[in-house]
Amino acid sequence: xxxxxxxxxxxxxxxxxxxxxxxxxxxxxxxxxxxxxxxxxxxxxxxxxxxxxxxxxxxxxxxxxxxxxxxxxxxxxxxxxxxxxxxxxxxxxxxxxxxxxxxxxxxxxxxxxxxxxxxxxxxxxxxxxxxxxxxxxxxxxxxxxxxxxxxxxxxxxxxxxxxxxxxxxxxxxxxxxxxxxxx
Numbered sequence: 001x002x003x004x005x006x007x008x009x010x011x012x013x014x015x016x017x018x019x020x021x022x023x024x025x026x027x028x029x030x031x032x033x034x035x036x037x038x039x040x041x042x043x044x045x046x047x048x049x050x051x052x053x054x055x056x057x058x059x060x061x062x063x064x065x066x067x068x069x070x071x072x073x074x075x076x077x078x079x080x081x082x083x084x085x086x087x088x089x090x091x092x093x094x095x096x097x098x099x100x101x102x103x104x105x106x107x108x109x110x111x112x113x114x115x116x117x118x119x120x121x122x123x124x125x126x127x128x129x130x131x132x133x134x135x136x137x138x139x140x141x142x143x144x145x146x147x148x149x150x151x152x153x154x155x156x157x158x159x160x161x162x163x164x165x166x167x168x169x170x171x172x173x174x175x176x177x178x179x180x181x182x183x
Contacts, residue, residue: 012134016127019064022082023121028073030065030161032124035137035171061145061167062124068150068160075162079147086110086143110143122166135175139168 019029040055068075087109122142126135148163173180 010129012126013129016129018125018127020121020123020125021064022078024078026064026066028067028069028075030067032064033062034124035062035139035168035173036060037171057170059168059170061165062139064164064166066162066164068162076149079144079162079164082144083147105143107141107143110141122168135173138172138174139166140170140172142166142168 017029017032019026019032021029037057037059039057042053042055044051044053066075083105087105089104122139124137124139125133128134143166144164145167146165150160150162152160
């Protein structure tokens, strides 16, 4: 029976979600792409036939658009903190031979630093009509791949938005208490 004929079934709605980024709920999130993946294929020819076999699974990058509020929740500031906590040195001094002057961004620092995008620090949670979590996605080993700080214009009164592209190794999905993990 189709869900629209049942009174007790409510479909998932696109606007009921929350994003946790660097262990803070990003209430200023405007939209987020839920993780997607593709499975490669390998072909094998035998006589006049071609047989296809599944190959490697590749998770696609996730994009996240955030409105940029002023004040304590400034997204530019939070983004720069994430990058800095991941090892980015804004102005390394080439004459200084200390380790700090030679540091750079690393995947291990993104993954290990909870103030960056550490373990379980990037989640997408789908909510029901009462605000309960009914589906949860966790990006494993995420790192910022690109950041777009938007375009400023005197001709527009739109809100400024920041777009983050996040790369990750795999996603974990939890639906109705069942966790789906790669084996």
